[in-house]
Amino acid sequence: MSELPSQDVDLIIIGAGPAGLAAAISARKNGLKNLVIIERNGWLGGILPQCIHDGFGLERFKEQMTGPEYAQRYVDELKRLKIPYMLDSMVLEITPEKKVFVSSPKGLFYFGAKAIILAMGCRERTRGQICIPGTRPAGVYTAGVVQNLINLKNVMVGKDVVILGSGDVGLIMARRLTLEGAKVHVVVEILPHTNGLPRNIQQCLIDYDIPLLLSHTVTEIHGQNRVEAVTISPVDKDLNPIKGKEQKITCDTLLLSIGLIPENDLSKNFGVKLSQVTGGAIVDENLETSVSGVFACGNAPCS
Amino acid sequence: MSSRCEVLVIGAGVIGCAIARELAKFKIETVLVEKETDVGSGVSKGNSGVLHTGLYYPKKSLKAKLCVEGRLMFPELAKQLDVPYKLCGKHVIARTEEELEDLESLKAVGEGNGVRGLEIISGEELKKREPHLDALYALYSPVAGIVPPYLFTIALAENALNNGVKVHVNTQVSAIKQVNSGYKVTTNQGVFHADLVVNSAGLFADKISAMIGIDDYKLYPCRGEYLILDKNCRDLINSMVYPVPPKIAGVLGVHLTPTLDGNILIGPSEEFINEREDTRTTKEKIRQLIDGAKSLLPSIPLNQVIYSFSAVRSKITSPEEKGSRDFIIQEDVENFINMIGMESPGLTSSPAIARLVVQMIKKKMDLKEKTDFNPIRRRITPFSEASRTEQTSLIKANPAYGEIVCRCEQVSKLEVLDALNNPISEKTISAVKYRTRAGMGRCQGGFCLPKIVEILKEEYGLSPEEIKLKNLHSPMFIGETKDLRESKKSE
Numbered sequence: 001m002s003e004l005p006s007q008d009v010d011l012i013i014i015g016a017g018p019a020g021l022a023a024a025i026s027a028r029k030n031g032l033k034n035l036v037i038i039e040r041n042g043w044l045g046g047i048l049p050q051c052i053h054d055g056f057g058l059e060r061f062k063e064q065m066t067g068p069e070y071a072q073r074y075v076d077e078l079k080r081l082k083i084p085y086m087l088d089s090m091v092l093e094i095t096p097e098k099k100v101f102v103s104s105p106k107g108l109f110y111f112g113a114k115a116i117i118l119a120m121g122c123r124e125r126t127r128g129q130i131c132i133p134g135t136r137p138a139g140v141y142t143a144g145v146v147q148n149l150i151n152l153k154n155v156m157v158g159k160d161v162v163i164l165g166s167g168d169v170g171l172i173m174a175r176r177l178t179l180e181g182a183k184v185h186v187v188v189e190i191l192p193h194t195n196g197l198p199r200n201i202q203q204c205l206i207d208y209d210i211p212l213l214l215s216h217t218v219t220e221i222h223g224q225n226r227v228e229a230v231t232i233s234p235v236d237k238d239l240n241p242i243k244g245k246e247q248k249i250t251c252d253t254l255l256l257s258i259g260l261i262p263e264n265d266l267s268k269n270f271g272v273k274l275s276q277v278t279g280g281a282i283v284d285e286n287l288e289t290s291v292s293g294v295f296a297c298g299n300a301p302c303s
Numbered sequence: 304m305s306s307r308c309e310v311l312v313i314g315a316g317v318i319g320c321a322i323a324r325e326l327a328k329f330k331i332e333t334v335l336v337e338k339e340t341d342v343g344s345g346v347s348k349g350n351s352g353v354l355h356t357g358l359y360y361p362k363k364s365l366k367a368k369l370c371v372e373g374r375l376m377f378p379e380l381a382k383q384l385d386v387p388y389k390l391c392g393k394h395v396i397a398r399t400e401e402e403l404e405d406l407e408s409l410k411a412v413g414e415g416n417g418v419r420g421l422e423i424i425s426g427e428e429l430k431k432r433e434p435h436l437d438a439l440y441a442l443y444s445p446v447a448g449i450v451p452p453y454l455f456t457i458a459l460a461e462n463a464l465n466n467g468v469k470v471h472v473n474t475q476v477s478a479i480k481q482v483n484s485g486y487k488v489t490t491n492q493g494v495f496h497a498d499l500v501v502n503s504a505g506l507f508a509d510k511i512s513a514m515i516g517i518d519d520y521k522l523y524p525c526r527g528e529y530l531i532l533d534k535n536c537r538d539l540i541n542s543m544v545y546p547v548p549p550k551i552a553g554v555l556g557v558h559l560t561p562t563l564d565g566n567i568l569i570g571p572s573e574e575f576i577n578e579r580e581d582t583r584t585t586k587e588k589i590r591q592l593i594d595g596a597k598s599l600l601p602s603i604p605l606n607q608v609i610y611s612f613s614a615v616r617s618k619i620t621s622p623e624e625k626g627s628r629d630f631i632i633q634e635d636v637e638n639f640i641n642m643i644g645m646e647s648p649g650l651t652s653s654p655a656i657a658r659l660v661v662q663m664i665k666k667k668m669d670l671k672e673k674t675d676f677n678p679i680r681r682r683i684t685p686f687s688e689a690s691r692t693e694q695t696s697l698i699k700a701n702p703a704y705g706e707i708v709c710r711c712e713q714v715s716k717l718e719v720l721d722a723l724n725n726p727i728s729e730k731t732i733s734a735v736k737y738r739t740r741a742g743m744g745r746c747q748g749g750f751c752l753p754k755i756v757e758i759l760k761e762e763y764g765l766s767p768e769e770i771k772l773k774n775l776h777s778p779m780f781i782g783e784t785k786d787l788r789e790s791k792k793s794e
Contacts, residue, residue, distance in 0.1 A: 040710065090707035101691065103715075105702035108695045126747040128610035131530070133586045136612065138772035138779050148753045155756065155767040155780045156787050181787035224580065225777035252781075265711075265745075268535075 008112040011035035017046020019298025020119030021074040037085040045071030120263035122299040134221030143169040143257040158253030166194040170257020175204035190217040308332040311497035315342040319503035320459035321657035327466035329670040338475035340774040341728035343456030349614020354448035355648040358413040367416040370648040372655035384458035393447035393543035396438035405547040406442040420445040453737040462680040479514040499638040506617040527571025528588040528613040534565040557595030569596040575622040619644035687713040709751040711744020733773035
């Protein structure tokens with residue numbers, strides 16, 4: 001391994017989303033000099049740049065701002081404090097000795113760290129994980145991916161949309177798709193109540209006359225090449241679809257907003273204990289994980 | 304378009320591609336046509352990816368002969384084509400004393416077919432090898448293996464292409480007419496004149512055969528569904544785990560296959576269906592797979608399912624007949640070779656089938672060997688398979704190796720670009736997926752899809768409407784964001 005460029009640092013922060021940036025700023029303000037943030041995307045701020053709706057910053061800055069604006073506050077502070085970061089850099093592996101292997105177009109690096117902060121955020125639950133039966137056409141997307149595609153890549157996913165799951169990302173995308181000219185036929189939620197914030201129900205669904213069907217789920221996806229329809233069914237109290245009550249809705253897109261899973265693939269491999277329930281890293285009151293000197297913040301820990 | 308060739312192969316599944324590659328060794332013009340956008344788009348990509356040993360097939364049957372031969376040919380072929388595989392072995396488990404008799408008869412059949420190394424082991428011995436399994440006995444077959452079937456099919460096709468075979472995807476045969484000099488084959492991409500036709504159309508082989516008047520074959524589509532488990536589960540089994548085959552169904556039963564990439568495949572189910580391309584998954588079969596998996600491996604964590612899929616077998620036995628029959632590989636009409644009922648063990652047998660078919664063709668025409676046939680085909684090194692030291696040099700030589708596009712499978716941008724530049728398929732999301740594994744991991748494209756879309760837009764100049772999932776008819780997008788907004792405004 002001698003040919004790998006290596007460096008020993010006091011602290012490595014994995015992920016430059018809001019949690020990672022806040023942790024870095026806080027560490028530096030508390031006197032830590034030798035730290036680095038590793039970010040797999042080509043920008044700072046994590047998911048925030050694609051969250052162009054407002055509602056950020058009320059607690060932290062007592063201001064109403066969009067995701068990119070909110071992220072910029074942290075980015076500006078980070079740059080003012082001259083905290084080093086690496087973009088387009090993927091952590092491949094963390095060893096139990098806290099060696100961190102990082103791949104980037106500039107090369108493969110490894111760092112030795114006295115402490116590590118896991119701030120990898122979360123990923124979206126997919127169609128495959130909940131085994132929605134049916135065909136496997138184009139037009140089935142998770143809400144966060146669509147948010148990225150529309151807001152960052154400028155591509156439009158479809159015209160006639162059904163959304164499964166009433167989490168906030170799904171609600172926000174219902175409004176976003178409507179503003180972009182799509183028809184959101186219905187938001188379907190398997191639970192008898194919604195997971196979304198009341199203000200999002202009002203501002204994203206009610207204000208745009210988008211119906212919300214509680215205690216319903218998608219039971220089949222139709223269409224060989226592109227989504228042509230979905231079947232939705234009411235569910236009983238055990239969340240099982242009720243036979244004979246299905247209805248088929250013609251659409252070209254199914255959007256899934258069915259939950260987030262903490263990103264802990266790296267953590268698990270070097271011994272960090274995860275919650276069996278949420279998949280998040282188990283942390284103490286200082287957000288320290290089961291591995292001494294390894295901390296987790298943001299969406300990565302189990303809270 | 305109209306073109307002439309000596310041999311036209313219809314259908315670019317694993318068997319059609321193996322035949323095309325075998326024909327590439329000779330000084331003839333060979334054309335391979337495929338109705339889908341990529342090779343291996345049917346059951347060749349939707350199966351367990353198992354190199355079978357030959358436990359199940361009656362002695363002297365083509366299945367027994369070709370399966371055993373094909374598996375023996377496989378290591379050399381895999382080496383030439385740079386296809387990863389592993390002889391991980393297989394356990395057929397008996398959970399009752401009665402099933403021990405089934406193991407004994409499987410062993411006898413296997414040995415009769417020339418399979419070596421078969422042994423029946425005790426439950427305790429099994430426990431040592433497979434700590435998570437409980438059974439009374441198991442039949443162990445050490446030479447059974449696993450291979451990513453799509454990589455093998457792609458490698459065969461690419462090597463055929465590099466040796467002069469013309470491969471036409473998106474080319475669907477609509478009529479075949481016997482003419483003086485051979486056959487006139489009409490497709491949506493023009494007419495081909497061929498001296499000899501090989502029908503390796505898989506699920507549609509009966510329809511192709513009917514085009515020349517041999518219409519007494521009937522294929523019964525039989526769907527098999529699968530579930531895929533997260534790589535987290537990779538340590539649960541070390542070998543393939545099979546139940547004693549169900550007595551009547553003519554299938555092997557729901558089994559567990561540890562893939563080369565660390566996932567576990569559960570399946571397949573079996574269900575006769577009406578529509579040949581109805582590759583739905585169903586609630587009922589998903590349930591059945593879950594139950595089947597639990598009965599083999601009670602501790603299997605079914606919340607670790609990351610994907611479900613299905614493919615359709617081409618059976619020549621009707622639902623009423625049950626069971627299986629032998630492969631049909633024969634020259635039904637002068638210079639027209641039919642292959643009907645090419646179900647399991649078709650993947651394992653494919654190298655031997657190709658050899659057999661070429662022997663048949665040799666009797667029909669003068670095949671002169673090329674002196675410059677190059678059997679070697681190399682894939683670019685997958686970043687995830689390289690050592691840290693190798694990764695360092697790979698990135699140094701090409702920085703795109705250091706940019707990870709698919710986080711779950713650690714696929715680099717260079718591999719994605721290489722897949723998009725492949726010589727056979729259109730630039731689809733699936734073409735990238737089956738060549739690189741980008742999108743096959745636990746996040747199912749959540750991270751890599753926007754990145755691949757960006758590559759297609761920025762580096763290949765595709766408009767959003769031109770970006771397709773798996774074929775020309777599966778658009779991912781309807782346009783730029785503003786397009787729909789503006790068309791609504793002008794209404």
